[in-house]
Every structure is written in structure tokens, then in C-alpha cells.
Amino acid sequence: MKTTSRPDGDEIARYNPREMEPHWQKVWDEQQTFVLPQEDDGREKFYVLEMFPYPSGRLHVGHVRNYSMGDVVARYHRARGKAVLHPMGWDAFGLPAENAAMKTGGHPRDWTYANIEAMRTQLQSMGLTLDWSREFATCDPEYYAQQQKLFLDFYFAGLVTRKKSKVNWDPVDLTVLANEQVIDGRGWRSGAVVETKELTQWFFKITDYAEDLLTAIDTLDGWPDKVRLMQRNWIGKSEGMLIRWQLTEESAPEGMTELEVYTTRPDTIFGASFMAIAADHPLAAAAAKDNPELQAFIEKCRRVGTSAATLETMEKEGMPTGIHVKHPFDPDWSLPVYVANFVLTEYGTGAIFGCPSGDQRDLDFALKYDLAHVAVVMPEGEDATTFAIKDESYAGDGVMINSSFLDGMSSEDAFNEVAERLGAIEINGRPQGVRQTNYRLRDWGISRQRYWGCPVPIIHCDNCGEVPVPEADLPVRLPDEVDLSRPGNALDHHPTWKHVECPNCGLAALRETDTMDTFVDSSWYFARFTAPHASTPTVPEVANSWLPVDQYIGGVEHAILHLLYSRFFTRAMHKTGHLNLDEPFKGMFTQGMVTHETYKDDEDKWVAPTDVHIEVKDGARFATHIETGRPITIGSVEKMSKSKLNGIDPEDILKSHGADAARWFVLSDSPPERDVEWTAAGIEGANRFVQRVWRLLNEAKLLLEGECSEHVEMDEAALTFRKIVHKTAKSVGEEIEGLKFNRAIAQLYELTNAMSKFSADVGEAPNSARRAALREGVDVLTICLSPFMPHLSESIWAMLGKDKLVSDSLWPVVNESLLVEQSVVIPVQVNGKRRGEIIVAKDAANSSVEAEALSLDNVARMLDGKAPKKVIVVPNRIVNVVV
RNA sequence: GCGGGCGUGGCGGAACUGGUAGACGCGCCAGACUCAAAAUCUGGUUCUGGAAACAGAGUGUCGGUUCGAUUCCGACCGCCCGCACCA
Numbered sequence: 011m012k013t014t015s016r017p018d019g020d021e022i023a024r025y026n027p028r029e030m031e032p033h034w035q036k037v038w039d040e041q042q043t044f045v046l047p048q049e050d051d052g053r054e055k056f057y058v059l060e061m062f063p064y065p066s067g068r069l070h071v072g073h074v075r076n077y078s079m080g081d082v083v084a085r086y087h088r089a090r091g092k093a094v095l096h097p098m099g100w101d102a103f104g105l106p107a108e109n110a111a112m113k114t115g116g117h118p119r120d121w122t123y124a125n126i127e128a129m130r131t132q133l134q135s136m137g138l139t140l141d142w143s144r145e146f147a148t149c150d151p152e153y154y155a156q157q158q159k160l161f162l163d164f165y166f167a168g169l170v171t172r173k174k175s176k177v178n179w180d181p182v183d184l185t186v187l188a189n190e191q192v193i194d195g196r197g198w199r200s201g202a203v204v205e206t207k208e209l210t211q212w213f214f215k216i217t218d219y220a221e222d223l224l225t226a227i228d229t230l231d232g233w234p235d236k237v238r239l240m241q242r243n244w245i246g247k248s249e250g251m252l253i254r255w256q257l258t259e260e261s262a263p264e265g266m267t268e269l270e271v272y273t274t275r276p277d278t279i280f281g282a283s284f285m286a287i288a289a290d291h292p293l294a295a296a297a298a299k300d301n302p303e304l305q306a307f308i309e310k311c312r313r314v315g316t317s318a319a320t321l322e323t324m325e326k327e328g329m330p331t332g333i334h335v336k337h338p339f340d341p342d343w344s345l346p347v348y349v350a351n352f353v354l355t356e357y358g359t360g361a362i363f364g365c366p367s368g369d370q371r372d373l374d375f376a377l378k379y380d381l382a383h384v385a386v387v388m389p390e391g392e393d394a395t396t397f398a399i400k401d402e403s404y405a406g407d408g409v410m411i412n413s414s415f416l417d418g419m420s421s422e423d424a425f426n427e428v429a430e431r432l433g434a435i436e437i438n439g440r441p442q443g444v445r446q447t448n449y450r451l452r453d454w455g456i457s458r459q460r461y462w463g464c465p466v467p468i469i470h471c472d473n474c475g476e477v478p479v480p481e482a483d484l485p486v487r488l489p490d491e492v493d494l495s496r497p498g499n500a501l502d503h504h505p506t507w508k509h510v511e512c513p514n515c516g517l518a519a520l521r522e523t524d525t526m527d528t529f530v531d532s533s534w535y536f537a538r539f540t541a542p543h544a545s546t547p548t549v550p551e552v553a554n555s556w557l558p559v560d561q562y563i564g565g566v567e568h569a570i571l572h573l574l575y576s577r578f579f580t581r582a583m584h585k586t587g588h589l590n591l592d593e594p595f596k597g598m599f600t601q602g603m604v605t606h607e608t609y610k611d612d613e614d615k616w617v618a619p620t621d622v623h624i625e626v627k628d629g630a631r632f633a634t635h636i637e638t639g640r641p642i643t644i645g646s647v648e649k650m651s652k653s654k655l656n657g658i659d660p661e662d663i664l665k666s667h668g669a670d671a672a673r674w675f676v677l678s679d680s681p682p683e684r685d686v687e688w689t690a691a692g693i694e695g696a697n698r699f700v701q702r703v704w705r706l707l708n709e710a711k712l713l714l715e716g717e718c719s720e721h722v723e724m725d726e727a728a729l730t731f732r733k734i735v736h737k738t739a740k741s742v743g744e745e746i747e748g749l750k751f752n753r754a755i756a757q758l759y760e761l762t763n764a765m766s767k768f769s770a771d772v773g774e775a776p777n778s779a780r781r782a783a784l785r786e787g788v789d790v791l792t793i794c795l796s797p798f799m800p801h802l803s804e805s806i807w808a809m810l811g812k813d814k815l816v817s818d819s820l821w822p823v824v825n826e827s828l829l830v831e832q833s834v835v836i837p838v839q840v841n842g843k844r845r846g847e848i849i850v851a852k853d854a855a856n857s858s859v860e861a862e863a864l865s866l867d868n869v870a871r872m873l874d875g876k877a878p879k880k881v882i883v884v885p886n887r888i889v890n891v892v893v
Numbered sequence: 894g895c896g897g898g899c900g901u902g903g904c905g906g907a908a909c910u911g912g913u914a915g916a917c918g919c920g921c922c923a924g925a926c927u928c929a930a931a932a933u934c935u936g937g938u939u940c941u942g943g944a945a946a947c948a949g950a951g952u953g954u955c956g957g958u959u960c961g962a963u964u965c966c967g968a969c970c971g972c973c974c975g976c977a978c979c980a
Contacts, residue, residue: 064980104980177978188978236897240975243896318976322894352894356977371894451977458978528980569897571977603974649973679905679918683898685973687905691919698932699918705933752906756917763917766934837913842961844913868947882960888912892960 025704027668031801035137043817044139046095050555053093057556058084059536061564061572062099065147066106067125069132071604071650071688072565074660075676077138079601079751080563082677084139085797086746089821095556097539098133098140100126100147103154103463104528105188112494118462119490122149132661136669137800139817144542148531153538154464155485156547157530162467162478163586164214171213172476175455176290176355178315179207184498186459189317206290206312211457212466212524216578220245220449222592223577232597234683237569244570246450250274251429252359253443255285255335258344262333263296267438269335269347272358272448276432277424280413281365281386283376285335286328286350288360294349297331304329304349311351318354326375327351338432338442339414350375356452367399377401386413387421454575456527461492461500463525471512471519480513486521499523532572533579536562536594548588557589558596561749566600566683573598599749602685603649604676606656610643611635616655617642620662624690650688658688670799671696677751677798699759700802703795706766707806710788713772714781728783731768734761735787737829739822742794755798761791790822838863839890840872848889856883863889 038044060080063073084096100122107118114121126147133140146153164170178187182200186209191198216223224245227238253276254268269285287294289311298304307329314320328350337343345363352371353362366376366383376383385399389408397411407421416424432443457466465486467479479486489507492500501507501523512519534547540556541549564572573595580594609617623636624644633642650657663672675696680686738761745754765787772780788810796803796816807816836859837847845868850859860881863869869891880892 061980066980101980106979186978189976190979240897244976246896316978319894322976324894326894455978460978527978529978532980565980566898566974567980570975572980681906684906685899689905689919692905695919702933753917756907759917835913839913839961842912842959847913880960882912884912888961890912890960 022705022708025701025802025805027670027700027801028665030805031135031137031668031670034801034804035134037804037815038137038817041815043815044096045141045143046093051093053091055095055556056084056087056092056561057095057559058087058561059097059539059559059563061562061568062101062532062535063129064104064106065100065102065122065125065129067128069129069660071658071660071663071676073133074136074663074672075604075682075686076563076565076601077133077136078673078676079599079682079749080561081136081138081673081800082746082751082797083561083563083749085800085817086743086821088139088817089793089797089819091820094139095539096139096141097144097542098138098142099145099535099539099542100129100149101528101532101535102126102147102149103525103531105460105462107462108460108494115495117492118494119149122147122462132664135661135664136673144539146535146538146542148464148528148535149462151485151487152543153535154531156538157464157526157534158467158479158484158486159481160534160547160583160586160588161526161530162481163588164582165468165478167582167586169215169218169582169585171215171453172210173213173453174208175211175213176206176316177209177211179205181205182497189315189320192315192317192320195313195315203313204315206314206316209457209459211455212522212526213453213455213457214578214582216454216575217449217451219578219581220247220451222581223451223574224449226577226593230593230595230598233595234598234600237566237573237598237600240569241574244451244574246448248274248448248450250446250448251276251432251443252446253279253338253363253432254437254440255338255345255363256437258334258336263293263299266293266296269293269333269361270359271361271363272446273363274448275365275368275421275425276428276443277410277413277416277419277421278365278368278386279337279339279363279428280416281367281384282337282345282363283366283382283384284345284364284379285347286353286362286364286372286375287331287347288353288355289349289351290355291349291353291360293333293347293361294331297333297347297349301332304331307349311349314351321354322352324351326371326378328375328379330379338435346381348375348379357450358448367403368405370403370405373399373401373403384412386410386416454527454529454578456530457524458527459499459502459523460525461488461494463528464531465501466522466524466526468522469510469512469519470522471514471517473517474512474514474519477512477514477519483513501525529572529575530579533575534583536576537580537583537589546588548583550588550590553588554590557591558594561597561599562595563599563601566602569600599682601682602680604688605685606650606658606688607644608654608656609633612640612642618655619658619690649685663693667693667697668700668801670802671700674699674755674798678755679752681752682749699762700799703762703791703799704802704806706762706769707788707792708809710765710769710784711810713769713776714785714788725777725779725783727768727771728780731764731771731787732783733828734764735783735790736822736825739790739794740824740829743821743824746797751798758791758795758798761787761794765791792816793819793822834886836863836886837888838866838869839888840869841893842890845869845872852886856885859883859885859889863891 058080060076084094088094102122107122110121111118178192180187180197180200180202182202187197192204195204197204224247227241250273252270252272254270256268289308298308328348331347333347334344364372366373367385368387383399385397387408388397388411394411410416410419410424429445433441435442467486469477471477489504494500508521508523510519510521536559537548537553540553576594581592583589584592609622611617621636622633622642624633633644635642675693738757742754742757772784792803792806803816832852833849834852835847835849837844846866848862860883878891878893882890
């Protein structure tokens with residue numbers, strides 16, 4: 011059937027998103043469609059949140075994907091009759107604003123707010139269901155004032171502490187560097203060799219909650235397993251022992267008598283061959299006093315930086331200190347103490363005993379420095395007389411060997427035996443060894459020596475010490491005038507800002523010049539959205555009525571830190587009376603990245619996709635530069651990045667193809683948790699579908715002019731179509747609830763295909779039963795499409811003559827009786843290989859199914875007259891004949 | 894280094910709790926419409942052999958469990974992400 015023109019000969023006008031999308035956005039805005047009523051109207055509440063963006067100034071395709079997902083969820087739950095909270099704000103403090111200000115001479119605030127304006131406009135053009143009346147930026151004084159209140163409440167609750175920690179220090183720019191700003195051991199801007207420096211810093215005592223944060227992970231069943239596992243590993247609980255090793259008298263530096271180590275494997279104590287301490291361990295400093303060579307080595311270790319990844323991937327090196335320790339179970343056995351660059355100061359005691367046979371790193375170290383490596387744990391089933399460790403360690407459990415009184419025990423028994431014996435030995439008035447539970451998790455250092463962040467509301471007074479800023483004096487505002495051109499901390503060298511009177515004694519005092527980590531800002535914004543303009547951090551009864559967030563969506567890169575900090579913050583806010591729950595996010599979803607092909611020209615320089623022309627010849631793709639016509643090499647598909655120029659600007663897409671096509675495309679094909687590759691063909695395909703649906707439903711409308719009957723069952727074609735319609739309504743809803751957007755979209759394609767065919771049937775024989783089925787299908791398709799393509803759906807809804815918005819319409823009611831099938835198609839296998847299929851009544855008796863299967867020509871031929879060895883019948887599923 | 898993930902046609906992917914591998918989309922091929930093209934519509938499309946019926950192979954590699962494995966187990970290979978001051 012021809013479907014491109016109307017019966018009266020007029021072409022159906024193409025759908026024009028450039029015209030219709032702004033129109034519907036205006037209608038939603040005017041009708042305040044997505045603004046939540048102030049009063050609780052009794053509807054079930056649902057809180058959808060996407061991680062708020064950093065206002066870089068331009069929307070990224072990753073944002074488009076993230077917010078499209080959230081919006082589908084939000085629109086779906088609205089259609090389910092719920093009151094949906096779907097807010098948006100800006101994670102607006104942070105380094106890029108300062109960097110931009112330094113580069114251009116402007117002010118971080120101006121740069122940030124201008125970016126927010128630009129990005130809000132871009133976001134609004136996506137047609138999201140956001141309630142903009144709740145918008146805020148974390149750099150708004152109204153927001154950070156509340157954050158300072160929270161800081162002080164945490165302070166009074168004993169959740170804040172001040173202690174020393176190490177930072178990367180740039181001696182030229184006089185600034186602390188982030189790990190990503192340290193490139194090959196040098197500062198990114200100055201190029202100076204980076205030093206490790208100790209600073210006194212503010213910390214939140216997240217370790218107080220280590221055990222609770224760990225055990226509560228079990229309750230987070232709306233989170234991806236991989237995120238839960240990553241959090242568990244990050245907290246890193248281990249059961250081990252603290253063991254104190256006595257220094258030999260002749261080697262001990264003055265005033266020192268012992269070395270305390272933490273180990274999770276006390277059972278391997280007889281396999282110890284050396285002790286390793288971190289470069290800044292006190293014993294290392296003492297040993298280096300008269301040892302310039304060791305001093306130089308310690309210096310070298312200090313220059314590596316603070317990044318764990320760097321520390322652990324670099325060449326493992328050590329140097330003997332000349333100090334020796336005595337083995338606890340053999341006074342004649344002494345072991346050398348090394349300074350080693352792979353021992354982390356901040357974990358355990360900053361010292362370990364090396365057991366080369368049980369740890370690959372220790373073994374590599376022992377082989378390098380020619381130290382002993384005796385096997386002490388043997389896997390079950392090996393022979394003790396021949397088992398040895400050569401260049402591969404064995405870290406598993408097993409049977410103890412070469413271990414004196416532990417020989418023959420299991421690792422677990424040996425652990426207990428050592429714990430018991432060392433617990434019974436007293437040195438310096440304390441047991442030599444005690445059991446200790448350790449966590450890898452460290453306290454959260456929140457101090458930043460930067461201007462563009464939330465000031466820590468503390469005053470330092472020579473008389474009174476640390477004085478919290480009184481609540482009446484909050485917020486501690488950032489000074490408007492700032493000189494970022496000088497090296498160092500701009501707040502610290504501001505001429506007046508830090509000089510204040512002590513609120514306690516009135517004498518001259520100094521403000522804290524540290525500002526807070528931007529992770530603090532993002533650790534409670536989800537709670538603030540529930541009462542964004544309140545004069546307290548939260549309005550507890552309102553916050554408690556909305557929280558936890560029902561569905562949180564964001565990048566997997568935040569799977570550990572941001573989520574863990576938010577979980578801590580929620581507990582701390584519970585303790586200080588701002589909330590009455592512990593877990594902020596009931597449902598969590600981590601989306602994949604958006605990737606794109608990379609291109610390089612004949613000079614090996616990166617080329618942006620917009621400058622590349624691609625042609626297909628004989629199935630192969632060739633690329634040339636649009637301007638120069640020179641050849642381009644098509645490279646691998648990678649995460650969009652500035653350096654590789656393979657990013658796509660969503661604004662171009664939104665302007666050319668429209669928001670609906672962009673939303674549809676980023677959600678089709680790839681499962682949302684996986685990476686999606688942006689392709690020109692993909693967005694064009696989405697665009698075609700927009701046009702196809704518009705055309706199809708316009709034609710359908712013409713077919714619907716006439717009488718409709720409710721007696722759809724009278725007509726075979728109508729009934730078949732109705733079944734598909736109801737099946738789609740049901741499964742699209744289920745797929746959205748499970749966040750399987752790609753599968754929902756596949757279902758919608760199938761319904762569209764079915765409707766094309768059925769429209770032809772209606773055109774040929776337009777009886778009233780068919781018209782009724784088509785009318786129902788048209789409504790269902792439009793509503794089911796509306797979470798994905800809201801503008802198009804509104805346009806169709808209006809074209810159909812509906813009197814309200816599709817955004818205010820309810821999800822179709824599924825007629826379950828239409829979903830029950832009377833017969834099933836069952837594949838028949840012979841020896842696990844499909845040889846045919848049979849159609850049988852649903853829930854038919856196994857014996858009749860078996861008989862039916864065996865009578866198939868194909869099966870009979872394979873049997874060759876013999877009886878089958880076995881026939882497996884899985885009801886309604888499969889038959890397998892074993893020959 | 895440690896931790897986490899991923900691997901299925903030409904491409905993106907689907908396959909619920911171990912039960913028809915390749916839904917749906919893109920691309921490609923053929924046909925219809927057209928003077929022609931675009932757009933649109935219809936049909937086909939895992940690979941090999943065959944006109945077809947059909948047969949064989951097939952979910953990164955090797956091995957195991959099972960009547961039956963993309964799915965479970967073991968070993969390996971490749972790619973990607975996080976590692977505490979980027980957000």
C-alpha cells in the first residue's frame with residue numbers, strides 16, 4: 011500500500027522539531043507542568059535525580075545521555091500518577107573556574123555564572139521535566155552558608171578533626187597539586203619537581219563509620235553489584251595483627267627499641283626475611299641521620315608524589331637501614347630493616363614484615379636484594395619435601411611447613427596460634443602481638459588551599475585556640491576582590507579577609523583560609539533539593555518525606571568516592587538532626603560513557619569529526635579532510651576528550667535534529683550501563699524514526715475517521731494487533747522500571763512495525779472493530795513514546811485532537827487477558843541441536859508433547875527406527891531427544 | 894601494582910532463573926514508486942557448501958560440568974575504568 015500521500019492527494023507535512031520543540035517547552039513552562047505543588051497532594055512520591063553537572067559552559071554528550079535517562083524515568087513515573095521530584099543544580103565550585111580566571115584575568119564567579127546561564131539554556135532545549143524553581147548552585151552564598159552550618163554541627167558532634175597529611179607541593183607556584191596535575195613528577199604549570207609536604211588539614215571522621223558503611227552495603231539492593239563490591243573493597247576491612255618486633259640492641263637508634271608492623275598473615279611469620287618501612291617512618295629518619303645515602307633515598311621517595319597508582323606501579327626499590335630486629339620466636343634470628351618505596355605510610359603502621367614466599371611484591375624485593383625466601387604455606391596436596399618457591403609466590407591458604415611449632419597446621423589455625431602466643435609475651439609492659447581489625451578507608455581530608463570553594467568557618471585565636479564562627483556571623487563569605495595572579499593561596503594573601511576579631515575574646519585573630527573539597531558540596535545537595543530555599547540546611551520533615559532518592563543516575567567514575575562521601579554525610583546529618591535516615595540513594599545506576607571514532611591527518615594531528623568527510627567504497631570507509639581534501643586515518647573508538655578532538659557538541663545536534671532524536675539515539679542500541687558510540691548514522695536513524703512515526707500516526711488518524719466498535723474480538727487481524735499493543739505497553743513499562751531503555755526502544759520499534767502493517771489491513775477493510783483496535787494502538791504508542799520523545803508525542807496528541815497534554819496523561823492500563831497465549835511453539839532438539847518445532851497447547855501433557863516431537867519427519871529420520879535413549883521435555887519450553 | 898568491568902554477524906546490540914543464538918536498529922543487497930535521483934514502501938541478509946530441501950561450523954582462546962552452555966566452573970588472551978586534591 012502506498013502510504014506517503016493522503017487520500018485527498020496532499021502530502022503529510024514533515025514534522026519540524028525546530029518549530030515544535032520550543033513550542034512545547036514554552037507550553038510546559040507556561041502551564042508549570044513540571045513544577046511540584048508546594049503542598050503534599052497525597053500522591054505517591056518519587057525522587058529521580060541525575061548527578062548535577064559541573065558548569066563547564068557546554069553540555070557534553072555524556073550529560074545528554076544522563077539526563078535523557080533520568081527524564082524517561084521521571085516522565086514514566088509521572089504517567090503512573092506519582093508526584094515526581096526531578097530537580098537540577100550546579101556543582102559550581104572547583105579548580106577549572108580558578109584556572110580560567112588565571113588565564114583570562116576574569117573572576118571565577120563571573121565565569122561560573124555565565125557558564126551556568128549557557129548550560130541552563132542548553133538543558134532546557136532538551137525538553138526535560140526539571141523543576142527549575144528548585145535550582146541552585148553550590149557557589150551561591152545561600153547554599154554554602156548552610157554547608158558551613160553543617161560543618162559546625164559536625165564539628166560539635168565530634169565528626170571533624172585536624173591532623174597532618176601529605177600533599178603534592180609545587181615549590182614554584184606555591185600551591186598544592188592534584189594528582190592529575192602532577193605529570194612525571196613535575197607540576198603541570200610550573201614544571202617544577204614536585205615535593206611531598208605535610209600540612210595540617212581538616213578531616214571528616216568517616217572512619218568512625220567504616221564498619222557501618224561496610225555492613226549497610228548489604229541493604230543497598232537497588233545498587234549495581236559492581237558498585238557495591240567496589241565500595242566494599244575501598245573500605246577494605248581486614249582482620250590481622252599488630253606485632254611489635256624488638257630492635258637488636260647493637261643496631262637500635264637512640265631511644266628506639268621496637269618496630270610495630272601490621273599484618274594480615276601472622277601465620278607466615280616464619281617466612282619473614284626482612285622488614286620494610288615507609289620512607290617517612292620515624293625509624294627511617296633516625297637511621298638516616300648519619301647515613302647520607304639513605305637520606306638521599308628517602309628524598310627520592312618524597313619526590314614521587316602521593317598518588318597510590320604511581321607509588322605502586324613504579325620500580326620497587328629499597329635500602330637497608332642497618333637496623334635489625336629480633337624474630338619473636340627465635341632470639342638468635344635477626345632480620346634486616348629496609349626503607350622501601352612501596353610501603354604506604356597511611357596504611358596500618360607504615361611498616362610491614364616481608365614474607366617473600368607468600369607475596370609477589372615481597373618476593374620480587376627479596377630476589378632483587380638477595381634475601382631469603384623460604385616457603386611456609388604449601389597448597390593442599392603438594393609434597394612438603396619438594397615444595398619450593400622460585401619466582402612465583404603462593405598467597406593462598408594451605409598447610410604450614412618450615413614453621414617450627416606451626417608445621418602441619420592450616421593457615422587459619424596457625425594465625426590463631428601465633429595470635430595466642432604473641433598475646434602471651436609481654437615486652438615493655440604490653441603484649442607483643444594483638445589482634446586488630448583494620449580498614450583501608452582513611453579519614454576524608456577536606457582542606458583545600460584554594461579560593462573558589464566553601465570557606466571553613468573557623469577562626470584561629472592565639473588566646474582561645476580554634477574558635478567556630480558563631481552562627482549569627484554565617485555565612486563566611488568569600489571576598490569579592492581576589493588576586494589570583496600571585497602564586498599561593500589567594501585567601502591567605504588577601505589583604506584584609508582573614509584578619510578578624512576573635513568572637514570569644516575580641517583580640518585580633520585569623521580566619522581559617524582553607525576551603526572545602528568540592529566533594530563536600532555534592533555530598534548533601536540531594537537533600538537540599540527537597541527544601542532548596544530554607545534557612546536551615548534541610549527542613550527535616552520535608553527531606554524525610556522525599557528521601558532516599560528513588561533513582562539516582564550518574565557516571566561510573568563516581569562509584570566510589572562521591573557515593574561513599576554522600577553515605578557518610580547522610581549519617582552525619584542524621585546524627586546532627588537534619589535527616590532521619592542513613593542511606594541517601596535507594597536506587598543507583600551508573601551509566602556508560604559516550605565514545606566516538608578518532609581521526610588523524612597525514613601529519614599525525616588529531617582532527618575533529620566536524621572536519622572529516624567519510625565515504626564508503628566497496629564496503630570500506632575512507633576519510634578525507636573537508637577543507638584540504640587530504641587523507642585522514644580513522645582511529646580507534648575512544649571516550650570523547652578535548653585532547654583527541656573526538657567530541658561532539660550536543661548543541662549542534664539539538665539544533666539540527668532536535669532533542670527528541672538526540673534523546674532517542676543516546677538511549678537506543680547500547681545498554682545504558684555500557685559505553686555508547688556516537689555515530690552520524692545513528693542520529694540520522696533516530697531522525698528518520700521521528701518522521702516515520704509522525705507520518706504513520708497522521709495516516710492512522712485519517713483511517714480513524716468513522717465509527718468505532720468495541721467488539722474487537724470479532725476480527726482476527728484486530729485481535730492480533732491488540733495483543734501486540736498490550737504486550738508493548740506492559741513490557742515498555744517494565745523495561746523502563748528496570749532502566750533497560752534500549753530494550754524498551756526495541757519494543758517500540760516492533761509496535762511501530764506492527765502498526766504499519768495493521769494500518770494497511772485497516773485501509774483494505776476498514777471495519778469498525780479494526781478502527782477501534784487502531785485507535786487504541788495509536789493512543790498506546792503515543793503515550794509509550796512520550797517519555798523518550800516528549801515533543802513529538804505532544805504534537806501527535808494535539809494532532810489527534812486530545813484535550814490535554816500527553817505529559818499529563820496516564821500510562822495505558824494493560825489488559826492481562828490479552829497476554830495469555832493458548833498455544834506455544836516448542837523447538838525440538840536431537841542431541842541438543844535444533845531439528846524442528848511443534849505447536850502444542852499451552853501446558854500440554856509431557857507425554858503428548860513427546861509423541862508429537864518424535865513424529866516429526868526430521869526427528870524420525872535421525873532416530874532411524876531406533877528408540878531414543880532419553881527424551882527430555884521441559885514444559886512449554888523445549889524437547890530434547892537423545893539418540 | 895591493587896580493585897572493578899567488558900568481549901556475540903559487516904556494525905551497535907537481544908537472548909528472562911542452563912532451554913530455538915542473532916530480537917530491534919544501522920549498513921548492505923534486491924524489488925516497487927520515479928524520466929531520473931532523493932525520500933518512502935516491500936522483501937532478503939551469521940558464515941561455509943547447496944538451485945533448494947538440507948547439512949556443517951559458530952557467542953575472545955583452551956579445557957570442564959550437563960540431555961542441553963552466550964549463560965555455570967577453571968586457566969589464559971585482549972580492551973576499558975577507578976585508585977583518595979579533576980569533577
